[in-house]
Amino acid sequence: MTEPDDKPQRPGPSRKPRKPGRSEQPKRKHTHPGGAGALLGAQLARFSSMQGLSLLLTNILHYGSIAVVARMLGPGKLGAYALLFFLTGLVTQIIHVLSKPGTMMRTFGVSDDDDDDVEGDDEQEQASVLPTYTLGVGVLWTTFLAATAVALAFAFRTQIAQFLLHDPGQADAVVFATITGSVWALFKLAEMVLWFEGRGLTYALIEAARPTFNLIAIIAILSAGAGVKGAIIGQTIGTTTATVVCIALIWKSFQVAFSFGELKQILSRGAIRAPIASSMWIVQNADSFVLSRFVDHKDIGLYNLASRTGFMVAFLPQGFRIALRPVRKTASYEAFIREYGVAVANGQMLAYFWLLTLTAVLAMVLGGEILIQIGGPRFESAAPLIPLTAGAMSMPALYRSVSQYASYPNKRRNFVIATVLVAVSYIGFMLLLLSGTNLGIYAAPIAMLAAFLIPMIVMFLRSQLGSRPLEFPYVAMSLATLVATAIAVGFHFLHPAGELPKLPVIAALMLVWFASLFLLRIIPRYHWDPIRHITTSALRRRSALKFDPEAGVGSLSGPDRSALRTAIVDRLPPAVLAPASGDGLGADGGADPGDGAEGDEPELGRLGDTEGARLVRLLRDVGRSGGIAIDERSELDGDISLYLFSEEPVAVRLRKMRQLLASGADAHELRVLEGLRDDLAKVSPQTWGMRQGRGGRRRARNDGEGRGEDGQGRGGDGPRPRPRVKRA
Numbered sequence: 001m002t003e004p005d006d007k008p009q010r011p012g013p014s015r016k017p018r019k020p021g022r023s024e025q026p027k028r029k030h031t032h033p034g035g036a037g038a039l040l041g042a043q044l045a046r047f048s049s050m051q052g053l054s055l056l057l058t059n060i061l062h063y064g065s066i067a068v069v070a071r072m073l074g075p076g077k078l079g080a081y082a083l084l085f086f087l088t089g090l091v092t093q094i095i096h097v098l099s100k101p102g103t104m105m106r107t108f109g110v111s112d113d114d115d116d117d118v119e120g121d122d123e124q125e126q127a128s129v130l131p132t133y134t135l136g137v138g139v140l141w142t143t144f145l146a147a148t149a150v151a152l153a154f155a156f157r158t159q160i161a162q163f164l165l166h167d168p169g170q171a172d173a174v175v176f177a178t179i180t181g182s183v184w185a186l187f188k189l190a191e192m193v194l195w196f197e198g199r200g201l202t203y204a205l206i207e208a209a210r211p212t213f214n215l216i217a218i219i220a221i222l223s224a225g226a227g228v229k230g231a232i233i234g235q236t237i238g239t240t241t242a243t244v245v246c247i248a249l250i251w252k253s254f255q256v257a258f259s260f261g262e263l264k265q266i267l268s269r270g271a272i273r274a275p276i277a278s279s280m281w282i283v284q285n286a287d288s289f290v291l292s293r294f295v296d297h298k299d300i301g302l303y304n305l306a307s308r309t310g311f312m313v314a315f316l317p318q319g320f321r322i323a324l325r326p327v328r329k330t331a332s333y334e335a336f337i338r339e340y341g342v343a344v345a346n347g348q349m350l351a352y353f354w355l356l357t358l359t360a361v362l363a364m365v366l367g368g369e370i371l372i373q374i375g376g377p378r379f380e381s382a383a384p385l386i387p388l389t390a391g392a393m394s395m396p397a398l399y400r401s402v403s404q405y406a407s408y409p410n411k412r413r414n415f416v417i418a419t420v421l422v423a424v425s426y427i428g429f430m431l432l433l434l435s436g437t438n439l440g441i442y443a444a445p446i447a448m449l450a451a452f453l454i455p456m457i458v459m460f461l462r463s464q465l466g467s468r469p470l471e472f473p474y475v476a477m478s479l480a481t482l483v484a485t486a487i488a489v490g491f492h493f494l495h496p497a498g499e500l501p502k503l504p505v506i507a508a509l510m511l512v513w514f515a516s517l518f519l520l521r522i523i524p525r526y527h528w529d530p531i532r533h534i535t536t537s538a539l540r541r542r543s544a545l546k547f548d549p550e551a552g553v554g555s556l557s558g559p560d561r562s563a564l565r566t567a568i569v570d571r572l573p574p575a576v577l578a579p580a581s582g583d584g585l586g587a588d589g590g591a592d593p594g595d596g597a598e599g600d601e602p603e604l605g606r607l608g609d610t611e612g613a614r615l616v617r618l619l620r621d622v623g624r625s626g627g628i629a630i631d632e633r634s635e636l637d638g639d640i641s642l643y644l645f646s647e648e649p650v651a652v653r654l655r656k657m658r659q660l661l662a663s664g665a666d667a668h669e670l671r672v673l674e675g676l677r678d679d680l681a682k683v684s685p686q687t688w689g690m691r692q693g694r695g696g697r698r699r700a701r702n703d704g705e706g707r708g709e710d711g712q713g714r715g716g717d718g719p720r721p722r723p724r725v726k727r728a
Contacts, residue, residue, distance in 0.1 A: 057204070059311065061211030065218050066308050069231050070301065072222045079297030080228045082288045082304040083164055084177040088235070091153075091181030092188065093281045095145045100189050101277065102270030103138030106262075107131045108196045108650075109658055128265070131652050135193065135254035137262045139247075142189050146182035153178035164289075173229040180236045184210075187243040193250045197650035206246050213238030253649050275416055279423035280396060283451065287444040290427065294434045295441060303441040306382035309368055310389025310445070316360040317397040320353060338667055346405035347470035353401045354477055355517065357394050358484045362513060364390035365488045366506045385442065387488075392445035395452035402456050405470060406463035418455040426451035476522045483516050547676065549683045552626025556618060564618045565688050568681050571647035577612030578638050612641025616673070619644070623676045630672055636665055643670075644677050 070078045106128045128134035153160065157171040164174070187210060194203040218234030226233070287307065291300050337345050368386030399422070403415050429447035433439050439446065463469060487509050495502055517523045523531070553561060566572070616637040623630050634640070642648075643656040661667060 057208040058211050061208060061215055063308055065211060065215045065231075065235075066305060068215065068219055068222065070305055073227065073231070075298040075301030077228050077297070077301070078304060079288075079292070079300030080165055080167075080170070081231050082300055083292055083297075084170075084173055084228065084232050085235075086285060086288050087160070087164060087174065087177045088181040088184065088232075089281070089285045091149050091178050092185045093278070093285075095142060095149060095182065095185035096188065097270065097274045097277050098145055099138060099142040099185070099266070099270070100192070101273040102266035102268065103135065103141075103189060104192055104196070105269040106134045106266055107138065107193075108654055128262070129655070131655060132253060132649055133255050133257050133259075134262055134266070136257045137259055138189065138266055139186070139254055140256070140258050141263055141266065142186050146186055149182045150175070150179055170229065173232050176229070176232045176236045180232065180239050183236070183240050183243050187239060187246055190243065190246040190250050193253055194246070196654075197250075197253065202249060206242065206249065209245065210239055210242035213241045272412075272416070276419050279419045282423040283426045283448060284396060286427065287430070287448075290430050291434070291441060291444060299441050302382040303385065303444065306385035306441075307389045307393070307444070310364060310386050310391075311393045317353060317357045317394060317401075320356055321397055321401065342407070343468065343471045346407075347472045350401060350405045350470060351473050351477055353398070355480060355522075357398050358480055359513070361390050361394050362484045362488060363510060366491055366509060367502075382441075385445065388442065388445035388449075392448040395448060395456075399452045399456045402460050406459050407468040407470070408459070408462040408466050415459075418459065422451050422455055425454070476524070479520060480517065480522045483520070483522075484513065487513055547623065547628055547679055548626045549679065550626075550687055552622035552624075553680070553683065553688055555621060555625035560618050561688055564615055564622070564680075567615045567641075567645040568677055572612075572645050574642055574646050574648060577615070577641045577645055578610045610638045610641070612645065613638040615645060616641045619673060619676055619680075622680065623672065626676075628672060628676065630669060634665075634669070636660060636663070639663075640665070640670070640673065644673060 066078070066081075069081050073081070108131070154175050157174045158168045161170040161174045162168045191203060191206055194206060214235050215238070217237040218231050221230040221234045224230070288300055288304060291303060340348075365387045368383070368390060403411075403418075408414070426447050429450050430443050433443035433447060437443070464472070491505070491509060495505060518528070556564065567577075617633050620630055620632055624632070639656065639660060643653050643660060646653055646656070657670070660670060
């Protein structure tokens with residue numbers, strides 16, 4: 001988001017699409033609010049708001065369950081609970097590594113955080129031609145792994161309890177912890193389907209439902225006098241309930257099917273991500289287990305509450321990263337990269353991620369000591385840990401972001417090696433500090449900071465000293481770091497006594513922080529209008545495209561309006577949009593589900609004048625009449641209709657979008673058409689029923705009006721108003 005080097009040009013006549021490489025694109029800088037940066041920002045803001053809300057609610061509710069256990073059972077039993085939760089997470093992670101990344105990559109063409117880190121620009125499309133079938137295989141495979149884990153835990157429950165807790169009497173608790181972890185793995189797979197399908201609000205609600213059900217069950221069971229085992233049973237009840245609801249919500253998104261050939265593809269796609277996912281999980285979850293070998297359960301309980309308090313900072317930067325997952329495979333993101341160039345785009349993304357991280361850590365440093373009071377007076381001694389744990393818990397997301405945006409030779413291989421070394425270094429540093437010093441529970445956050453900082457700095461320097469450095473605003477980000485540090489240090493030495501008097505001071509200091517970003521030009525002046533535009537667009541006060549829907553819709557005849565609205569609001573079967581082609585899937589596409597074969601990709605641009613092509617051209621007409629500069633037609637319009645208007649599951653439509661981009665479709669044009677479709681989906685029925693009347697007044701249309709002299713709808717061929725055109 002920087003100033004423009006050149007004025008945007010009005011699109012010329014339709015031409016044969018070409019697949020431009022990212023390196024061919026001139027670097028563009030950004031001021032006008034309708035540019036690719038602002039549109040991507042608006043899209044990210046919407047996703048981030050849902051993801052941030054989800055993570056905030058989930059963290060608060062999960063933190064609440066820990067606080068309840070802490071208050072009702074005390075530090076010692078909280079330590080045992082933390083170790084059983086470690087077992088739950090371990091079971092989930094093992095199943096996750098063997099199922100989730102490969103299933104998501106095959107179904108949607110993008111996986112989770114691990115995919116961001118290892119994917120390169122040259123990675124070939126390996127998504128399934130039968131996404132719903134693949135997802136069904138993934139669901140059944142995950143269920144089988146879950147059942148196997150529970151059976152093994154039941155068989156060895158006494159031995160596991162002795163090793164983990166030094167208490168064979170907790171064997172039943174071990175079984176319930178394993179059941180929770182097994183079901184949780186299935187829940188995490190299902191909820192990511194909701195996210196990638198764009199069902200943001202549903203995702204946020206179901207994500208918050210699991211800890212809500214857990215908290216309700218834990219309170220009820222512990223109130224009846226149960227101990228640690230009762231707290232774990234509460235987790236089992238809550239997680240199972242949420243999983244059943246989540247599977248019901250995605251039931252229509254997958255086929256109940258299984259194929260060893262497709263399973264092989266899933267395992268293959270997930271294999272490269274296994275060492276990354278395993279290493280990152282070790283860093284984020286092995287602390288309680290390692291500490292248990294050196295300190296008692298009471299100290300583990302103190303550390304667990306402090307670390308979970310510090311983990312609250314992760315919801316802001318992590319929400320941004322998760323929001324970016326589905327966006328990275330969209331036309332909006334591709335248009336953003338092509339318009340501004342990789343160096344500018346990635347440099348700005350990394351800079352704003354750094355500001356998000358500073359904001360989150362500063363908020364926790366200021367308010368963390370207040371949150372620790374939730375656990376009661378027995379946990380006051382853990383308060384000094386919070387600044388350290390806040391910084392440590394922000395490291396994984398920051399490390400992954402630096403890796404994602406940095407450019408250097410052999411990036412994928414080096415990142416995998418570096419991440420494995422991070423896990424080894426973390427365990428090594430912690431063992432060294434625990435055995436050679438008196439730091440005790442302080443060893444864990446210190447080890448995490450050291451383990452991440454070293455490779456992160458090396459990756460960033462390799463990128464900046466190489467042939468493709470990022471355009472990173474060093475001065476502005478250094479100034480932001482100094483301001484945040486000054487606020488934190490000042491608050492540490494000068495703050496009112498008591499917890500309640502601190503609240504208005506903390507609120508005032510956070511306002512000072514946000515104001516300083518603008519007053520000190522940390523966020524440059526030419527970003528202000530795009531940020532204002534992003535904010536208002538995300539709040540749905542106006543279109544991200546600055547589009548006039550009444551002028552656009554009013555340019556169409558009655559039947560054309562009705563047909564376009566049906567395609568946008570109700571969606572249409574692929575056979576109606578492109579009867580001669582479909583989506584190139586199934587038997588016609590040459591795929592054999594039983595063998596996991598891919599089949600030949602259909603050649604795009606051969607659908608001709610289908611109903612889908614006509615609808616896309618109507619959409620173009622609406623955009624042009626509503627103030628958006630866009631070509632009148634494209635030879636890919638028939639294929640574009642299958643992405644924009646098909647009633648197929650989201651995974652199928654996303655695959656069509658990736659085919660379009662790979663075939664040379666203009667990413668800028670595709671994201672404008674997508675934005676127009678989304679804007680028109682929110683237009684009221686009254687607006688759809690308006691037409692342009694005499695003297696510029698709009699009046700309700702009557703059926704049969706709005707036709708040309710021959711009685712046919714004008715569609716994209718007749719005359720129309722020519723409003724002043726604003727660049728999309």
